[in-house]
Every structure is written in structure tokens, then in C-alpha cells.
Amino acid sequence: MKFIIKNTNGENLINLMRNVGYYFLGEKGSDLSFVRPLERKRSGYPRFHIYLKPDEKNKEIIFNLHLDQKRPVYRTTHDHAAEYEGKIVETETERIKQILQNNL
Numbered sequence: 771m772k773f774i775i776k777n778t779n780g781e782n783l784i785n786l787m788r789n790v791g792y793y794f795l796g797e798k799g800s801d802l803s804f805v806r807p808l809e810r811k812r813s814g815y816p817r818f819h820i821y822l823k824p825d826e827k828n829k830e831i832i833f834n835l836h837l838d839q840k841r842p843v844y845r846t847t848h849d850h851a852a853e854y855e856g857k858i859v860e861t862e863t864e865r866i867k868q869i870l871q872n873n874l
Contacts, residue, residue: 774833775866783824787820798821815839818836835863835866
């Protein structure tokens with residue numbers, strides 16, 4: 771699910787996402803990758819996975835959120851069971867929006 775939030779304060783994206791409960795995985799091209807496990811499980815799955823793409827001036831952040839249901843089966847591929855829509859993803863989107871709108 772894609773959505774945009776204005777970053778009027780120019781907050782650091784890693785710190786911002788840490789406040790929402792996500793931890794930084796790394797960069798993938800020009801995107802920043804963050805995850806938050808849905809439950810405290812040893813495998814870390816299922817988990818929410820977000821790619822962030824800030825605009826050039828860091829004033830708007832484009833979020834691309836999905837739910838990874840399980841780890842990819844093969845090491846050579848990045849295919850995995852993911853949900854980009856649905857009640858769980860919508861609820862998480864609203865949770866993020868509410869927290870960030872109160873902090874920005």
C-alpha cells in the first residue's frame with residue numbers, strides 16, 4: 771500500500787521510523803528499507819516491510835508498505851508471500867499516519 775506523508779520538519783527518517791517501531795534494514799537503490807515484526811517470533815515473520823523514498827528536499831515521504839508472510843524460500847530469489855492490501859495493512863497504515871502526524 772502506497773501513501774505519502776509530509777515531513778515539514780525535515781526529520782531524520784531512520785529516527786522517525788524508530789519512533790513508529792520499525793528498525794532499519796538498509797538501502798535498496800534510492801529507497802530506505804524498514805521492518806517491524808507483527809509478533810515476537812524467533813523467525814521474525816510475519817512482518818511489516820516498508821520502503822521509504824524521500825523527495826529531493828526531504829519534505830514528503832513516499833511509503834510503500836506490505837506484509838511479508840514468510841521468508842523467501844530460495845536464497846537466490848527475493849520472491850515471498852506478501853500482502854499489499856487488506857485489513858491488517860490498512861490498520862498499520864492508519865497507525866503510522868496517526869503517530870507521524872502527531873510528531874511532524
